Amino acid sequence: MTLLLMAAGSGTRYGKLKQFDDLGPKGEFLMEFGIYDALKNGFDHVVVITKKDQVEFVEEHLRERLPANIKLDVLAQEITDIPDGATFDIDRQKPWGTAHAVWTARKVIDGPFAVINADDFYGQSAYKNAADFIRAHRDDNTYALVGYTLRDTLSEHGSVSRGVCQVEGDNLLSVDERLKLEPDGDKVKDLDSGNTYSGEEHVSMNFWICKPSIFSKIESEFRTFLADKELGMKSELYIPKTIQEMLQAGEIKVKVVPSEGDWFGVTYSSDREKAVADLQEKTDAGKYDSPLWK
Template identity: 60%
Template sequence: MTLLLMAAGRGSRYGKLKQFDDLGPQGEFLMEFSMYDAIENGFDHIVVITQKENIDFLKEHMAGRLPEGVKFDVVSQELTDLPASSTFEGHREKPWGTAHAVWSARNVINGPFAVINADDYYGKNAFVAASNFIKNSTDDTEFALMGYTLKDTLSEYGSVSRGVCKMDADENFISVDERLKLEKQGDIVKDTDTELEFTGDELVSMNFWVCRPSFFDYVENEFEVFLKDEDRIKNSELYLPIVIQDMYAVDKAKVRVVPANSNWFGVTYSEDRQFAVDQLQAMTQEDGYKTPLWN
């Protein structure tokens, strides 16, 4: 099983590359705790998607840390990485989006894989659930979304964007509705962009997905269409949740919402940093993380 971590962001709200901030008790990156939890639950291949200029740094940082038998790949997300039948000769600074980031790993992944953000902490139980899902699912079209409780994913330092899950009675995925400015207001959570109110008990996507290799072929086809649309090239990106939702809509994927039953925290704002440091320190003392994390 493979864990793919997306670490190609630029950290505009955080102020620096938060993926490589030394938040752990011994200077570990936040992503290392996800790697550790994944390996503890049977994942034996780690892939990190990052910017080209970070590849050597990350390889050097992780050298000798992962257990023997765990494969480690670092892949860059490049604007020039296009389908064979496509070309792009314009100017663009932003990357092509999170779905393209995952597609960038198509040549190093050949089985089911989990996808997460490198700058989020997802919790031990989430990796237990993801591992069990992969091991118990025999359907090559079955994807999964790890669902987190909305009220447990907010920041004290500003509004957050979250994808609120819509499910049927059997917890099968219907859609993820993006809400862009969610913040706690008394006993409710409000999206100040739309004035919609939520109880806080809703399950939301924190971008922890379990995918199948069929994802790569679908993204490639979608990317070819995307590159023929001049307006989309200028202003849009290929987003991972939207692509999976589209696969579901055209019966290319079944999607199960699996409760993560885990705490989550991230480092969206610079003010979130101390909370993350304190949480990792506490979990090292109470939840069995070793220090240093790797032998």
Template identity: 80%
Template sequence: MTLLLMAAGSGSRYGKLKQFDDLGPNGEFLMEFGIYDALKNGFDHIVLITKKENVSLAEDHLRPRIPANIKLDVLAQEITDLPEGCSFSGERKKPWGTAHAVWTARNVINGPFAVLNADDFYGQSAYANAANFAREHNNDNTFALVGYTLKDTLSEHGSVSRGVCQVNGDDLVSVDERLKLEPKDGKVLDLDSGNEYTGDEQVSMNFWVCQPSIFEKIESEFRNFLADENLATTSELYIPKTVQEMLQAGEIKVKVVPSGGDWFGVTYASDREKAVANLQEKTDAGKYPSPLWPKQ
């Protein structure tokens, strides 16, 4: 099974490249704890998507640490990576978005895979549940979203964006992207729309279990996206939108798999101290060895 980690963000609110910040007790990146949890649950292929200038940094850091029998692909998400026959002549600095990051891995993945953010900690049970789902749905077109509870995913230091889910039983119906969620008076308020939430809603933290059929769908969407000059200049392609379009078209089913664990992330610089403390606490409790990787 493959774990695809997205690490191409610029960390503008964090102030530096948070994906490559040494948050662990022995200087580990946050993503290394996710890789460790994935390997314990049978994942044997790690794909990391990052900016071109960070490919060597990531390879040089990870390859000596993770076991030698684990396949590692570090790929660059580049603006010039377009579908055959397509072109873009406008000006653009930001990557094409998370769906394009997934599409970057189209030539190295040929089976079910989990995809998630490299700068989030998802909890050990989330990887176990995702791995079990991938094994059970190895040859069908059923996707999964590893779901978290909204109130458990907020930041004390500012608003956050989350995909608020509508769920019927364990079936995902839709994902509503809310961009400025903050806790207020025991509830959660979206500052953009004014929508109010109880905090008990299931949300997407961009942890999906996908089938390779998503690559063809992303390419089709990307072609349409590039044909619209306004979109191509100012917008991005997002995984939830792609999955939702496949779902609404009846091309796939999507199950919501409970994470069963805790989550934390590093959105703001002020989140760093808490993340460092969390990782130290989990290490002290014996949930992770110290150092995380034995010498090879």
């Protein structure tokens, strides 16, 4: 089983590359705890998507730590990586988005895989539940979202972006990407639209379980995206949107798998103190070795 980590963000609100901040008790990166939890549950292939100038650093860092039997691929998400025959003539510096990050791995993944953000902590049970789902659905075209509760994924220090889900039973019906969610009393408000949420809604934290069929879908969407100069100037390709289009076209089914664990992230620099304390507490409780890698 493959774990794909998206680690190409710029950390604009955090102030530096948060995916490589030493948050663990022995200086570990937050993503190392996700890799550790995944390996404990049978994942044996790690793919990291990062910036071109970080590839060598990340590969050396992880190869020194991961068990020898774990396959590792570290790939650069590059703005010049576009579908064959496609072109773009715009001045764009920012990456194409999370769906493009996933598409970057198209040549190294040929089976079911889980996708996570490198700067989020998802909880140990989330990886167990993801692994169990992959084993149960290895040969069909059922995708999954490892879901969290909106209220539990907010920051005390500013607005956050979340995919708010509509769910029926354990079936995902849709994902509505909201970019500026903040606590509002006992509710949650989206500052862009003015929509108010109870806080109990399922949300996507970009922990997806996908099949290789997503690569061709992303490529098709990417071609359409590049053909629209206005989109190409400022917009991005998002994983939830791609999966939702596949779902609505009847190409896949998408289940919601409860994480049954705690999530935290480091959107803002002021989130760092709590993340460090949480990782120390979990290590002190014996949930993680210290140092993490023996």
